[in-house]
Amino acid sequence: MHLADTTIENIAVHAVGNKQLDEPLTLSHELLNVSDEVKNMLKTYFLYPFKTDEYFQLFDEEGVETNDVYKCASAIFDNPDEMLEQSLYLAQHLYNQCNHPKIKDGEFYVVYFKNCVLDDEQVDAIGLFKAETKDTFLKIHQENDKFVVESDFGFGLNKLDKGCLIFNTEKERGYVVAVVDNTNKNAEAQYWMDNFLHIRQRKDEFYNTQNVLTMCKEFVTDYLPEQFEVSKADQAEILNKSVNFFKENETFEMDDFKQEVIGNQDLIESFDTYKEEYQQANDMVVPESFGISDSALKKQSRNFKSVIKLDKNFHVYVHGDTKMIRKGVDPDTGMNYYQLFFEEEY
Numbered sequence: 001m002h003l004a005d006t007t008i009e010n011i012a013v014h015a016v017g018n019k020q021l022d023e024p025l026t027l028s029h030e031l032l033n034v035s036d037e038v039k040n041m042l043k044t045y046f047l048y049p050f051k052t053d054e055y056f057q058l059f060d061e062e063g064v065e066t067n068d069v070y071k072c073a074s075a076i077f078d079n080p081d082e083m084l085e086q087s088l089y090l091a092q093h094l095y096n097q098c099n100h101p102k103i104k105d106g107e108f109y110v111v112y113f114k115n116c117v118l119d120d121e122q123v124d125a126i127g128l129f130k131a132e133t134k135d136t137f138l139k140i141h142q143e144n145d146k147f148v149v150e151s152d153f154g155f156g157l158n159k160l161d162k163g164c165l166i167f168n169t170e171k172e173r174g175y176v177v178a179v180v181d182n183t184n185k186n187a188e189a190q191y192w193m194d195n196f197l198h199i200r201q202r203k204d205e206f207y208n209t210q211n212v213l214t215m216c217k218e219f220v221t222d223y224l225p226e227q228f229e230v231s232k233a234d235q236a237e238i239l240n241k242s243v244n245f246f247k248e249n250e251t252f253e254m255d256d257f258k259q260e261v262i263g264n265q266d267l268i269e270s271f272d273t274y275k276e277e278y279q280q281a282n283d284m285v286v287p288e289s290f291g292i293s294d295s296a297l298k299k300q301s302r303n304f305k306s307v308i309k310l311d312k313n314f315h316v317y318v319h320g321d322t323k324m325i326r327k328g329v330d331p332d333t334g335m336n337y338y339q340l341f342f343e344e345e346y
Contacts, residue, residue, distance in 0.1 A: 001178065002117040003047045006125075008039045009080065009112040012087035016130065017105040018098050025095040031084055045157040046111060046127055049180045050165060053295040054206050056199040057174035058166070064174045067198055068093045069166075073126050073175065076112065077168045080124075083112050090128065097195040104183070106132035106161065116167060118176060123168045130162040130192070131155040132183055162192045164199075176202060208287055209296035212252065215278045215286065216242045216261075217303060223274045228267070232308040233325050233338075236318035238262065246297050254288040308338070316340075 011032040017023025034042070060067040072086040072093075087110035094108055111127040132155075139150050163180040170176050177199055181192050193199055201207050220238045224230055241261045246252070258268045279286055308316040316338065318325065326339040 001050060001053075003050070003113075006043065006047065006116050007114050008043055009114050010083050011039075011042070011112075012084050012110045014087065014091040014108045015105070016091055016095050016098060016108045018101070018103050019095055020099045020101055020103075023105050025091065027088055027091060029084070029088075041157060042111075045160060046109070046129055046163060047165075049160045049163065049182070050178050052178070053293060054178075054210075054299075055202040055204060056177040056179055056193075056197075057170070057202050058177060058198065059174050059200050060198060064172075067174070069128070069197055070174060073166045074171065076126055077124065077171075080112055083110065086110075094130070094196050097191045100191065103191060104132040106130050106134075107155070113165075116165075118167050118169060121169060125168065126166045128164050128166070128197075129160060132161040133159065164192075164197055173202075174199075205291045205293040206296040208290040209246065209252070209293040210300055211282075211284065212286060213242070213246065213297070213300040215275065218278070219271060219274045224267070224270065227270050231327055233318060233327065236308065240318065243297075243301050246292055246301075250292055252290050252292050254286075310338070 011034070012028065013032050014028055015024070015026035017025060019025075058064055058067045058070040058073070060070075064070050069090065072090050076083050076086050090110055091108050098105075107130070109127070109129040109131070111129065113125040113127055116123055116125045134155050136151055137156075139152055140147055141150075142148070159182065160180055161183045165178045167176045167178075177197070179193055179197065179199065181190075217239065220235050220242070224235065224238075238261060242257075245257055245261050249256075258271060262268050262271055275286055308318065310316065316325070324341045326341070328337055328339065329335070330337055
C-alpha cells in the first residue's frame with residue numbers, strides 16, 4: 001500500500017449519534033468544500049494510521065452483493081458523482097448499528113481518493129471514517145494590544161478513531177479493504193468491523209502466515225503434551241525452530257517445515273492429525289505452499305516467547321540449543337531442577 005501521491009477528490013460528512021440513546025442522525029446534502037491546505041491535513045489524518053499489510057474483504061453469508069457497504073461502494077466506483085447520495089445510505093446504515101450504550105457519537109466521513117497504489121496497481125479508493133474522540137483545546141489571538149484566550153471543542157488530527165479504505169480491486173471477492181479501529185475494542189462494541197462493514201480476513205500471504213504460525217504454536221503448547229512426554233525445553237526448541245524457519249525462507253513449504261522443524265516421524269504424524277482438526281475447527285484449508293509475509297511473521301513472533309516458568313521464582317528464556325539445558329530431580333529434596341550450560345557470561 002503506497003498512499004504518498006494519493007489525492008482527495010470529494011468529501012461528504014454527516015453527524016451520527018447513538019441510536020439506542022435517541023441521539024440524532026444529522027445528514028448533510030452537500031459535499032464538504034475545503035481548501036487544499038485543509039485537504040492535505042485531512043489526508044494525513046485519514047491515511048497515516050494505515051500501515052499494516054493485513055487486509056480484509058466485505059462479505060455476507062448470503063452473498064457479497066447483499067452487503068450494504070459493498071452495494072454503496074460499488075455504486076460510487078461505477079459513478080463517482082453518486083458519492084453524496086450513497087454517503088446518505090452509508091450514514092443511515094452506520095446509525096442503525098449504533099445500538100449499544102457505549103458507542104460514541106461522532107462525525108462520519110465518506111471520502112473518494114484518487115491515485116492509490118496497491119500491489120503495484122494504481123486504483124481509486126473509498127474511505128469511511130468516524131471521529132469519536134473530542135478534546136477541549138485553546139485558541140489564542142490578539143485583539144489590539146492584548147491577547148485573548150478562548151476554549152473550543154473538537155477532534156485532533158493525531159489519532160483516527162475508526163476508518164477503512166475500500167480499494168477498487170477484486171470486486172467479485174468483496175474488494176480489498178484495510179481497517180483501523182482504535183476505540184471500543186471490547187467485544188460488545190465491535191460494531192465497526194462486524195456489524196457496519198461486515199468483513200472477513202482476506203486469504204493472502206498475511207492470512208496464511210498468521211494462521212500457520214498460530215496452528216504451530218497451539219500444536220506445540222496444547223496438543224503435543226497430551227500425546228507425548230515432552231519437556232518445556234523441547235517445546236521451546238520446536239517453537240524457536242518454527243519461527244526461524246519462517247525467518248530464513250521466503251516461501252513456506254509444508255514438507256520442508258515438517259522435516260526441518262518437527263523431524264521425528266511420530267511427531268510429524270501427530271502434527272498431520274492436528275492440522276486436519278485445526279482446519280475443520282476453523283473452517284479453513286492450510287495450503288501446502290505459500291509466500292511468507294514478513295509483517296505477519298513480525299506480528300505473530302511476539303507470541304512465540306519460549307519461556308519456562310519455574311514456580312514464582314524464575315523464568316528461563318530459551319533462545320537456542322536445548323542440549324545446553326538439562327532437567328533433573330534432586331534426590332535429597334525431591335524437587336525438580338534445571339542445569340544450564342554456557343561458555344561465556346554477558
